[in-house]
Amino acid sequence: MSRYSRDVSAFGAWPRDPGTEVRRASAVPAGADAPFAIIAESQVPNVPTEWEPHSHPLHELVWVRGGTLVSRVADRVFTVSEGQGLWMPAGVVHGGRLTAGVRFHDAFFAPDRTPVAFERPTAIAMTPLLESLLNHLSRTDLAAEARARAESVVFDQLQPSESQFALQLPGDARINVIAEALLRDPADGRSLEEWARALDISDRTITRAFRQCTGLSFTQWRQTLRVHRALALMSEGCDVRGVAEELGYAQPSTFIAAFRRAVGTTPGAFFDSAQDSAQSVRSAVLGVSNS
Incomplete structure (x- = not known):
């Protein structure tokens, strides 16, 4: 069972860590x-x-x-x-x-x-x-x-970030079951056609519903969700290979490419930048405290 098959509450199907x-x-x-x-x-x-x-x-x-x-x-x-x-x-x-x-x-x-x-x-x-x-x-x-x-x-x-990274939830009864399944387990690799057969609707209906509700295709929405999860996993110390396996990517390179499309940089560069920023903050705090 995936680590994301967890208790849920006010976040809908968004997973909750054990012991929360x-x-x-x-x-x-x-x-x-x-x-x-x-x-x-x-x-x-x-x-x-x-x-x-x-x-x-x-x-x-x-x-x-x-x-x-x-x-x-x-x-x-x-x-x-x-x-x-x-x-x-x-x-x-x-x-x-x-x-x-x-x-x-x-x-x-x-x-x-x-x-x-x-x-x-x-x-x-x-x-x-x-x-x-x-x-x-x-x-x-x-x-x-x-x-x-x-x-x-x-x-x-106070300035807006260049990256406004938010995941729009569908809120459409036709495809909510897909979103809920992916929120529970982002590694769920069922294709658009497989979901269409399971729900007894056409793949065009699923595609159109995702576009209308989220502005993204089914594939793009799933990739964006996986990047959200990847940010949390990597911040907890999980390496790129481990994240790729956890999220259902066949190869780390495929995950890196998907991350770059969503965030604009590679996972390594993203977290190196965050670490550099943290060091700059520590130095700046010392400077402000001493002023």
């Missing part, structure tokens, strides 16, 4: 009554963690180090890996899942004091400067003037 702790998120973070535009914090859950669907009266920016975060927003699933953050506008209902041991960061922005507006969930480029400034703002001993200066630079640094 389900939490109810607070609508308002600690310190929300302070006269700050930005409240930043971080934590490292010791077990896989899921937050039930919730919303905040503040904008939220989340990012991770040492793993990935999966967030469900309505009929879309976002995978947040190192080097990217996810901006959640105030009032948007969302849930999240985090693997054990990942350093989870979030920052909350008061809408009436934030001169930046993203109207929908948006992937944000977590540059070393932006990340170090937000880590700096998590301190509780900053003078008001120093905090105001840091906040103003943060607003200038």
Whole structure:
């Protein structure tokens, strides 16, 4: 049985790690009554963690180090890996899942004091400067003037990422069973024709439904789902060959080509860049702390 044949809940058929702790998120973070535009914090859950669907009266920016975060927003699933953050506008209902041991960061922005507006969930480029400034703002001993200066630079640094990596779920009764099966086991290699026979519909109907609901063909949707899974597996230390086998690719080279088509670079280059970014953040944090 695939490791992805697991318990599921609010994420539909999206798999849940064994031993997951389900939490109810607070609508308002600690310190929300302070006269700050930005409240930043971080934590490292010791077990896989899921937050039930919730919303905040503040904008939220989340990012991770040492793993990935999966967030469900309505009929879309976002995978947040190192080097990217996810901006959640105030009032948007969302849930999240985090693997054990990942350093989870979030920052909350008061809408009436934030001169930046993203109207929908948006992937944000977590540059070393932006990340170090937000880590700096998590301190509780900053003078008001120093905090105001840091906040103003943060607003200038908030920019959408070049890669808005989200998986659109179909939401169509004709093909939901296909999506649910692939979410449970991305290595499921049944062809379009095999699914058509199993569901007693034409392969053209399946193709048309996937295009209409997700903007992708059946094959493209499955490849995108597999890349989402690959990001999580590799962030946990799984090598390319192991990921390729786990996700049903006959050869590592086939997986690498699919990853490049979806992300724009090879898996090795992607994670080398994330490690370089992490080192830059550590250096920048030391610089900000000493200034």
